[in-house]
Amino acid sequence: MNVYYRTMRYKDENKSESIFQATIQLLNEIGFSEISMSKIAKRAGVSPSTIYVYFENKEDMLKKIYLNVKEKLSYGMIGDIDTEADPTKETFEAIMRNLMDFIKNNKEEFLFIEQFANSPLVEKLCSEASLKFFKPFYDMVERGKKQNLLKNAHPDILLTFCYFPVTQLAKENFKGTFEFSEEVFSQIIEISWDAIKK
Template sequence: MRHKDDNKSEAIFHATIELLNEIGFSDISMSKIAKRANVSQATIYVYFESKEDLLGKIYVKVKQKMSLQLFQHLDETLPTRDAFEMVMRNMLRFMLDNESYFMFLEQFAASPLIGKLCLEDTSSMFIPLFEQMEKGKRLGEIKPIETTFLLTYCYFPLAQLAKSHFKGQYEASEDNLQNMIRMSWDAIKA
């Protein structure tokens, strides 16, 4: 059994994300990833069983990185509105600071591949967010609707703001973020 090198694993991780963002899922191959990561194709199989295993593990790793940033400074004692704003700010900061991760997640979510892979359940990474939303519903501050549905009014406006920002169409300024937070809050508040 070959020794695993964290540097090689990270090189494979970053090479895969870069390539996916450049050429998409349909054109990616293990040989292209190996070349970009400057490792042999056989080296990839030391870390991952298959291309599907590689993509699934990268997806989970990126979601974990996102969840860690999402809940920075989040405290269950915060009022619902303040917690909501903090999560929205943290989410946009993740998107802007990690464009390649964000674009990878966007591509992955839109790909039919997501339904074909046996992905690790990432919902446990977002329990604090669901708990905050449930707390807001119990207190009558948020509409008593399915939490996942409510969260779309938080995520998708930020995703659109970030994509527009990256394309140079719309600046992710404090004023624009405040407007986005206010509109999203107005959509979900009771």
């Protein structure tokens, strides 16, 4: 009796991570217009056909990587914070500090998010899907508004004053045109809080 075995291709977590990292690095280096599956495969040390074991196409790959990094960012910003119980001001300060730590420790991922955010692909692929990761932040803002601690403005407006001062100055820091210190960062936190408090 002849027994035939069907060849199956199994997903390897190490290869998946290599593809993720290769894509992030290449996007930061050459941008969306120049990236290709063959370049990603070469950087990751896999064959181009291997990528299709993990992703349907380039758009599917970019969407999954973007959502993966956004989720990692949201967890990094929340850390051990209890957004439902901790005092609002201390929570905002902790989030800003966690954000700064994430950026310093995950420069490639941060720059990838920034580049992706400025691409039309973010709206096409996954802007809505990433919002669920940041629900605790929105809940926290609404709680602060109900407690009459925060201005009665849209949560996106209030959160912008906590996120963008850190990210913009981080980018300047990476370029060597701005230097962070504890004194400077404390000033950023106070100015941001003054902007959103009632």
